[in-house]
Amino acid sequence: MxxxxxxxxxxxxxxxxxxxxxxxxxxxxxxxxxxxxxxxxxxxxxxxxxxxxxxxxxxxxxxxxxxxxxxxxxxxxxxxxxxxxxxxxxxxxxxxxxxxxxxxxxxxxxxxxxxxxxxxxxxxxxxxxxxxxxxxxxxxxxxxxxxxxxxxxxxxxxxxxxxxxxxxxxxxxxxxxxxxxxxxxxxxxxxxxxxxxxxxxxxxxxxxxxxxxxxxxxxxxxxxxxxxxxxxxxxxxxxxxxxxxxxxxxxxxxxxxxxxxxxxxxxxxxxxxxxxxxxxxxxxxxxxxxxxxxxxxxxxxxxxWNPSKKLMNFLNNELKINLNDINLNKNDSTRNTTGFVLNNLGNQYENIIAGSADLSSSTKIKGVNGVYAPNNRLGRNILYGVREFAMGAIANGIALHSNFRPIVSTFLTFSNYLIPAIRLAAQMRLKTLFIFSHDSVYAGQDGPTHQPIEQLASLRAMPNLTVLRPADENEVKGAIEYYFNKATNPVVIATTRQNIVSTNVTNKLKFEDGAYYIYHGKNPWTLIATGSELNTFYNIGKKLNISVISASNTNNLESLNYNINKAISFEAASTFGWAKYAKYNIGIDEFGISATEKDIIKHFNLDEISLQKKVEEIIKRN
Amino acid sequence: MxxxxxxxxxxxxxxxxxxxxxxxxxxxxxxxxxxxxxxxxxxxxxxxxxxxxxxxxxxxxxxxxxxxxxxxxxxxxxxxxxxxxxxxxxxxxxxxxxxxxxxxxxxxxxxxxxxxxxxxxxxxxxxxxxxxxxxxxxxxxxxxxxxxxxxxxxxxxxxxxxxxxxxxxxxxxxxxxxxxxxxxxxxxxxxxxxxxxxxxxxxxxxxxxxxxxxxxxxxxxxxxxxxxxxxxxxxxxxxxxxxxxxxxxxxxxxxxxxxxxxxxxxxxxxxxxxxxxxxxxxxxxxxxxxxxxxxxxxxxxxxxWNPSKKLMNFLNNELKINLNDINLNKNDSTRNTTGFVLNNLGNQYENIIAGSADLSSSTKIKGVNGVYAPNNRLGRNILYGVREFAMGAIANGIALHSNFRPIVSTFLTFSNYLIPAIRLAAQMRLKTLFIFSHDSVYAGQDGPTHQPIEQLASLRAMPNLTVLRPADENEVKGAIEYYFNKATNPVVIATTRQNIVSTNVTNKLKFEDGAYYIYHGKNPWTLIATGSELNTFYNIGKKLNISVISASNTNNLESLNYNINKAISFEAASTFGWAKYAKYNIGIDEFGISATEKDIIKHFNLDEISLQKKVEEIIKRN
Missing domain, CATH: 3.40.50.970 (Thiamin diphosphate (ThDP)-binding fold, Pyr/PP domains)
Structure with a gap:
């Protein structure tokens, strides 16, 4: 020219x-x-x-x-x-x-x-x-x-x-x-x-x-x-x-x-x-x-420009999913069940690109079709390297581009490294999925640098971001369906490293709509918990005949019409932010410790017996 | 060998x-x-x-x-x-x-x-x-x-x-x-x-x-x-x-x-x-x-090894300061007053090293003795470049080294970029001072990417970290004295871009001990605010005869013995976390907008008249 x-x-x-x-x-x-x-x-x-x-x-x-x-x-x-x-x-x-x-x-x-x-x-x-x-x-x-x-x-x-x-x-x-x-x-x-x-x-x-x-x-x-x-x-x-x-x-x-x-x-x-x-x-x-x-x-x-039908199908696929027929192990860690479901979906939908900042072995999040590389442009497993922040921002670029569903992963405590990318995703309301495993102090022996405390609170404080912490395989399904079918903004799913105990009363569809009752008791008090802690409170609720709410998504908690002054929340993390939903908050407002899961539970008095005692004391005092 | x-x-x-x-x-x-x-x-x-x-x-x-x-x-x-x-x-x-x-x-x-x-x-x-x-x-x-x-x-x-x-x-x-x-x-x-x-x-x-x-x-x-x-x-x-x-x-x-x-x-x-x-x-x-x-x-x-007396003095200096005699402008932005005080102290103490991630012109934080450089190793103004995260971690290294007081600065919204360094400072209980200016949506026309919303909540959720948000020049003195004289862990001081209105009833020493009353009213209700918002609530409190608490440091709020069920908090930021201290929370639970300070106040209904109406309505309803 x-x-x-x-x-x-x-x-x-x-x-x-x-x-x-x-x-x-x-x-x-x-x-x-x-x-x-x-x-x-x-x-x-x-x-x-x-x-x-x-x-x-x-x-x-x-x-x-x-x-x-x-x-x-x-x-x-x-x-x-x-x-x-x-x-x-x-x-x-x-x-x-x-x-x-x-x-x-x-x-x-x-x-x-x-x-x-x-x-x-x-x-x-x-x-x-x-x-x-x-x-x-x-x-x-x-x-x-x-x-x-x-x-x-x-x-x-x-x-x-x-x-x-x-x-x-x-x-x-x-x-x-x-x-x-x-x-x-x-x-x-x-x-x-x-x-x-x-x-x-x-x-x-x-x-x-x-x-x-x-x-x-x-x-x-x-x-x-x-x-x-x-x-x-x-x-x-x-x-x-x-x-x-x-x-x-x-x-x-x-x-x-x-x-x-x-x-x-x-x-x-x-x-x-x-x-x-x-x-x-x-x-x-x-x-x-x-x-x-x-x-x-x-x-x-x-x-x-004359795009093929296949390309148009790829670009217009709404990716509405249904996980009714997928069988998941009970009591398995939610990192495992989440990884299993997403792997399955990756095989079905070319639009899913997943990866990790060098922790896929631990988060269990891995894309399909081989590692993305110059000689494998179809590989949908992205090895981001130990570059958490770029991982988040690159995923946002993928989400902005066309019709991809980018999924990235690291440990919950390292969500700190990419928080500015999560914020930009939230501001732009992008469909980026952030999976953060090792979601509590129970992650164990790696110690305080690897144990999240305040991260759930930080993420929940951010506008336009949905934070889900599924308790078991049913709620894992709910969390993933929510992201694909209902979310209009980025989603965080926090998953456990350790095996959990399935309650058998969790509900995929109710979970997608927000907090919900998993047990109705006659006692006027209410117990509220999320993720791996839900089962412990469920057991206590049954024993004491107290209603139990699964509340990983706190958005609609208030609409459940329980008495906040007679409510006790439990999350093995900072209690910051919970006072809005329950007058009494059980959690951990200090950094973690390097020890086995068993010793950690003992140290923070988070075993079922100690917790039941705590609940009974709170009720007795009031 | x-x-x-x-x-x-x-x-x-x-x-x-x-x-x-x-x-x-x-x-x-x-x-x-x-x-x-x-x-x-x-x-x-x-x-x-x-x-x-x-x-x-x-x-x-x-x-x-x-x-x-x-x-x-x-x-x-x-x-x-x-x-x-x-x-x-x-x-x-x-x-x-x-x-x-x-x-x-x-x-x-x-x-x-x-x-x-x-x-x-x-x-x-x-x-x-x-x-x-x-x-x-x-x-x-x-x-x-x-x-x-x-x-x-x-x-x-x-x-x-x-x-x-x-x-x-x-x-x-x-x-x-x-x-x-x-x-x-x-x-x-x-x-x-x-x-x-x-x-x-x-x-x-x-x-x-x-x-x-x-x-x-x-x-x-x-x-x-x-x-x-x-x-x-x-x-x-x-x-x-x-x-x-x-x-x-x-x-x-x-x-x-x-x-x-x-x-x-x-x-x-x-x-x-x-x-x-x-x-x-x-x-x-x-x-x-x-x-x-x-x-x-x-x-x-x-x-x-035979260290000189001067070196030993340098290493053993406890850096206890007293700001009683320093005169600060009233109604000036707290970024200005903070910058003025720290500059003054920098000239007195060789142990103070200050800098910014290329925003010292805006944060007003600048070390003395010229720019640190290979040919000026005595320069205590560090130009970190636009490298917020490294700035935080390098400052932690300085704090770990010997008897320095490293002070770093950027905008509050960009505190996200260095949050992992703040966390390590908190875990190690280092004496690093993080100054974050442009501490609210009032920062204005730069828009939502530059306007903090959830950052104060995120920082407050972190263990071992003290977050201070001084309302005016008295509280600025209190914040800085707190850091030097009392802090046993890292401190965040959030400062305003815009000019503030001094209440004349704030108190340096009380501020150092935590939340405190700035006005005692006869009405059973309590108003709680921080930073630039304090003055507005003070005016409303006086008009309605309601007690007002300055509560930037929330640690001891509960000890003030007010009725949480008859308390209203106000911060031009996320309300996340405030429910613990006040049943009614006024704030901004969405991202900011690009507009002048005046338009922003109007948009979010944060002017004194609207706020007074809101307060009166809450009281009326209850």
Whole structure:
């Protein structure tokens, strides 16, 4: 293709000034990146991105993630040029109820592929999308696209980005193209004060093709992307830019997060090709050029695309499951029964991709069809390596991509390592399933670092997240059916390492609706428990003729109409949060100990006899 | 020095068999690393580590961190040889109330420098120790030691390790020596299935001197460590080992976490120099050799050490502070007042090291004496880069090292990124201070990814962690005095981005003791609030003649003897956990929105008039 120098400058400058105008009007935002990355965005969207703005959800589109989410104004300015949002939307940047919030929000604004802002995770989600693409592409060759991610210095300093890039390099995700806006400046200092690494040497060592673009020009960037598309390994393009180029604050951290004044924008326009006094204007020449290059070209691509029926079935499969006929062992650990069911489902549905951060031997979560690898793109068992955080964010990218159900696993105590990814899943309401085994101190001899205490409380405190802790094989079925059939947001299933005792009165369907009675007693008191502790309270309930509720999903607990002042909860974990549902809370509000399960139960007085005594004492006192 | 081949083999084999015996007796543990890393541990402890077993807390000792915490049995076997623990301790590996728990626990076992187990963090804590050493060394040249860390493949895959090593390379921490037990095998697979990077190229690019030891021998390892000691940049020694070497399961993941049978140990002994039938035996020859090499040599070093008075003052300074005389602005944001006080203290005390993950411009937390850098080892402002998790773990390493008070900061919502480091600080009861600014949805236009909701609840659910959320300048003083003068565990201080309204009735000393009344009303109801919300409730309390409690530290709330059934809590965050202290909870149980503070208050109905109405309605209903 030919480059028209003037029109490219006009496009880039139009984009810049629109973005700056939005930031200045909002009195808040990040002008630094809006100026320095405009050329990158224009080159990518105008000459490369397979993206039909008339069909922004076209499944075969290229994906673009703005990992540097604080560059949102620039992306919104581009979306406005694509006609996905309006001038008025752009003018309402960062204001109440607009579709142009401070950082990109998935589901709110057309054209936004992922919520970004918490740094590093955009890169990892892009890796997930590239992995998902390789899976669909291998099955259905008519499905084929690139995944681009724009990131900055801060993004790359994040551990989650390093984990994800290491994973991408190892797995040779060649359709992943990282665009590194390398401007040498970050919020608190120059980059060299906090990072002296050689990106070239580092990312080559990590399995990337490295391309340096030492001039922030359409021509050079274009050439690099063209080259990147034919790589057989993932590509890392470092583009040297100047933060806030052309302003008085260029190449300084003052330009990072401080809006320009209208005068400063005017001064900048003196050296740009965009001269209009209305900084929100979309120039006709630019519009026409975009129509020709983007709308027309991609509209044709869209119309020509002819997906097979099999692909459409794959993409439209609702994955409603029914576990009535699956036989599970009683009294088995819930990690085992959960693993068994999911393995079974994996064999039935190509849409299920499962894996672990190097703990599948312990969590029992393992995808089918072999290990995913460059020579086995159909492998649905993902070896994430000991990279919990990237695992969560990559899974989110897989969930965002198309119609996959990503399932990831580690120990409950290590859910801490990926909590920021769980939060982004919750904000985006993604269908990611997090399985956390070794869900209590009973996990034993590995000791306090491996024993969850406060994790269930932390997860339950998060909005838009459903936390399930099945007590036995019936509730395991309920938890898994809930995720596939009913969930509209991410789900956590906590499973036991140790064998449990099945109560025989648990109920799959009731469990799916939330908390429910497993025993009705005549005593006015109520016992509430979850997971492996349910059976102990069930036994005590029967003996003392007290009603027992299985309450792993606390959402509807209040609707069960028991007397909270005469209720006792029991979970072998922090009591934090339980007071809302029961006046008396039995649990563990300190860290665990390294000992056998038997000794742990004794140490914390959680055996049936001690617990019954405790329950009787509480009742007696009141 | 000369190497006696036979005695070295005997030492290594003695170590191996003792460690394996402990694992087999416990029926739980990790024999793979115990076998393959024995040579490394023997070489390090016998020929290099400056460590007097008679004075294990000698402040000028070399530090050794076992980042691969699952190798605990091997370390315990070494500690037993050093006389720090007994044979009987080793025999009680992983059993109830022993000092040899499943993973090393700081404070429980002499010779354990840090709790490890959650992978990657040991590396980051070692980086913190090396940083701390460089600070003390620059002031007091008589203080000088190396920091060694032993890590495995899993450790290095963790993002926190990558962040920390990137930081160490950039800061040229040349007395940090990383010993990488490179055995090609991890729990779920061979390493090559999850990581194809070239460590040599990668760590060189990251600023390390790379040394390959391609034979797991005392001689080769010794040579490498000798070389490492004279490097002017940090050193990464890759030691090729064979997991479970000499057993039938060698070079396979079966050996990673499965105890050997006694027969398998017997078989292994056939090819080792340790032949005793008692696998817990400490051979006389080995003991004598250790006495000569370790006890004698290091005892001399200890005795010869002659610290200056100034150094001793530095090390023994109790840092008890008094903020009575410091004048703070009223109505200023608590991030500003906190930053002002800490800056002031930083100028007074050399023991204070502060920094941020590239957000000091926003959190207002910045150390004094310039930016820490290779040419400014006295700089106490640490630029951690956008590496939140490593920041937390490095700070823990600094806290573990000697008498520093490490202070780190980021936004409250990003506390998620370092929660595993906060947990380790809490488990070890370290004196790390975490300052989290932008502590509520009021932070505004950056939107939901930047607005904390559930974070306060998550932090409060954690054992051994004190969470303080000062309402104004008096409580800021109280929070900081609490940390310095009273805290025996890590502290979180949450600060506001926005200006607050000082109530003038808050009280520094009362705040330090926990929740306290700021207003006594005649109405039987009680209002409870924290941080920036306190003033609103105070105004309402005065108007309605209702008592008001400032309750940022909830620990002693119950002792205030109010009627929980007639209490209303208010925090502009998740209500999760508040039901324990008040029957009625006002808060935000959904994610935030991108808008101005004014619009956010309106959206969530958190203005004084709406809140007063809500309070009146609740009281009326009951």
């Amino acid at each position: 030919k480059f028209k120098k003037n029109i490219d400058s006009l496009c880039v400058d139009n984009l810049k000034i629109n973005a700056l105008a939005a930031i200045t009007k909002a009195k808040s935002g990040h002008p630094g990146i809006a100026i320095d990355a405009a050329t990158i965005l224009h080159t990518l969207f105008c000459y490369h991105l397979k993206y039909d703005p008339k069909h922004p959800l076209w499944v075969n589109r290229d994906r673009f993630i703005l990992s540097s989410g604080h560059g949102s104004a620039l992306l919104y300015a581009m979306l406005r040029m694509l006609g996905l949002i309006s001038r008025s939307d752009l003018e309402k940047f960062r204001s109440y109820k607009s579709n142009t919030p401070g950082h990109p929000e998935y589901g709110l604004t057309p054209g936004i592929e992922a919520s970004t802002g918490p740094l590093g995770q955009g890169i990892a989600m892009a890796v997930g999308m590239a992995l998902a693409e390789s899976q669909v592409n291998k099955r259905f060759p008519e499905f084929s696209h690139y995944t681009y991610v724009l990131c900055g210095d801060g993004d790359l300093q994040e551990g989650v980005a390093q984990e994800a890039l290491s994973f991408a390099g190892t797995n040779k995700l060649n359709k992943l193209i990282v665009l590194y806006d390398s401007n040498d400046v970050q919020l608190d200092s120059f980059v060299k004060s906090v990072n002296l690494e050689s990106p070239k040497e580092k990312y080559k060592a990590m399995g990337f093709k490295y391309i340096l673009v030492n001039e922030n020009s359409v021509k050079k960037i274009n050439k690099a992307i063209n080259k990147a598309k034919y790589s057989n390994i993932p590509v890392f393009i470092e583009i040297k830019t100047i933060i806030g180029e052309g302003t008085k604050k260029e190449n300084s951290n003052l330009i990072h997060g401080q809006p320009l004044t209208n005068e400063e924008i005017s001064d900048l326009k003196d050296i740009l090709t965009f001269k209009k006094s209305d900084n929100f204007e979309y120039l006709d020449d630019v519009k026409n050029y975009y129509i020709k290059n983007i709308y027309a070209k991609n509209g044709v691509a869209y119309n020509l | 000369k190497f006696k081949k036979n005695i070295d083999s005997l030492c290594v084999d003695n170590l191996k068999i003792n460690a394996l015996a402990a694992i087999t007796k416990a029926k739980s543990g990790h024999p793979g690393i115990a076998i393959d890393a024995a040579t490394i541990l023997h070489t390090l402890f016998c020929y290099h580590l400056k460590y007097d077993p008679k004075h294990p807390l000698w402040v000028n000792r070399d530090r050794f961190i076992l980042s691969s915490g699952h190798g605990s049995a091997l370390l315990y076997a070494m500690l037993r040889m050093l006389g720090l623990i007994s044979r009987s301790d080793l025999e009680k590996f992983r059993s109830y109330k022993s000092n040899t728990p499943g993973h090393p626990e700081y404070g429980l076992t002499p010779g354990i420098e840090a709790s490890t187990g959650p992978l990657g963090q040991g590396i980051a804590m070692a980086v913190g120790m090396a940083l701390a050493e460089s600070q003390v060394n620059k002031r007091f040249p008589e203080f000088s030691h190396y920091t060694y860390v032993l890590c495995g493949d899993g450790d290095l895959q963790e993002g926190v390790a990558q962040e920390a090593l990137s930081f160490a390379g950039t800061n040229k921490l040349n007395k940090l020596i990383v010993l990488y037990d490179s055995n090609d095998v991890q729990l779920d697979s061979f390493v090559k299935s999850v990581n194809l990077e070239s460590p040599k190229e990668k760590y060189k690019a990251m600023g390390f001197k790379y040394i390959l030891v391609n034979e797991n021998s005392v001689k080769k390892i010794n040579k490498a460590i000798n070389k490492a000691k004279y490097s002017n940049i940090p050193v990464f020694i890759e030691i090729k080992t064979i997991i479970g070497e000499g057993t039938k399961k060698e070079n396979s993941n079966l050996i990673h976490g499965q105890p050997l049978t006694n027969e398998e140990i017997s078989d292994l002994k056939d090819i080792l120099t340790f032949k005793k039938s008692d696998n817990f035996e400490y051979l006389d020859d080995v003991k004598n050799y250790y006495i000569k090499n370790i006890y004698a040599k290091n005892g001399v070093a200890y005795n010869l």
